[in-house]
Amino acid sequence: MSGLIIFPIFILYVVVGFLVLNFLFSLFKWNIKKYIIVIVVILLPFWDLFIQKGIKTYYQASGLLEPILYEMPFKENELFKNLDISKIRSISKDNLLNKQIYDNYKISISDYIELESEDYFTNNSKKLTRLNLKEYSYEYINIPTSRYVIIPEYKKEMIFFQMAYITKMILFDRENNKIIAESSSIEFTDRYAKFRRHYLLLQVGLTQQDFFYINTESGNFKLFKILNLRI
Secondary structure, eight states, X not given: OOHHHHHHHHHHHHHHHHHHHHHHHHHHTOOTTHHHHHHHHHHGGGHHHHHHHHXXXXXHXXXXXXXXXXXXXXXXXXXXXXXXXXXXXXXXXXXXXXXXXXXXXXXXXXXXXXXXXXXXXXXXXXXXXXXXXXXXXXXXXXXXXXXXXXXXXXXXXXXXXXXXXXXXXXXXXXXXXXEEEEEEEEEEOOTTOHIIIIIISOOOSTTSOOSSOOOOEESHHHHHHHHTOOO
């Protein structure tokens, strides 16, 4: 449903709600704070968004999403020698020889990068692929050999009555078998948006995103900035 339809629906809800409440107030002569009550009724379908905004503000202000760097990764001339990002990034097979993509990775990585390649149009299975940045070539591999790997933790830590959840991402050193950095992100659910989605805005289908939502707050990009990673 486009915004051109959503806006009239919301305006209709506001107008009808105002008229009904105004009628009731005039009928029973409830004049005290009636406009405050009207505003509350109008905003009531969005109550979860206000709480989620408060949660997001708290996490931003408290620094709980700031990345943690336990030690700096080894670099040569300010560059990673290699890096495995196959668990967070994929590339279309059509772009495996795209020079611009190679040049972008070469800003922060010198030798090679490992990621998954796939054919987005035929839904073929993904293949672990190594991009040789110096030679502008690629090869399919079975086992990654990069010293460092970026790993997302798929377990979600639900918070505040399942209105939001925390996810983590780590930078792991395979050579020394330890985590050297980690970051957290907070994402928000639509668990309490059923009335707003299906009845107020007439959204249908479970795959549709709520037209009103709170954006994710991620510490991943801050970690990439600290590590000077362009991926």
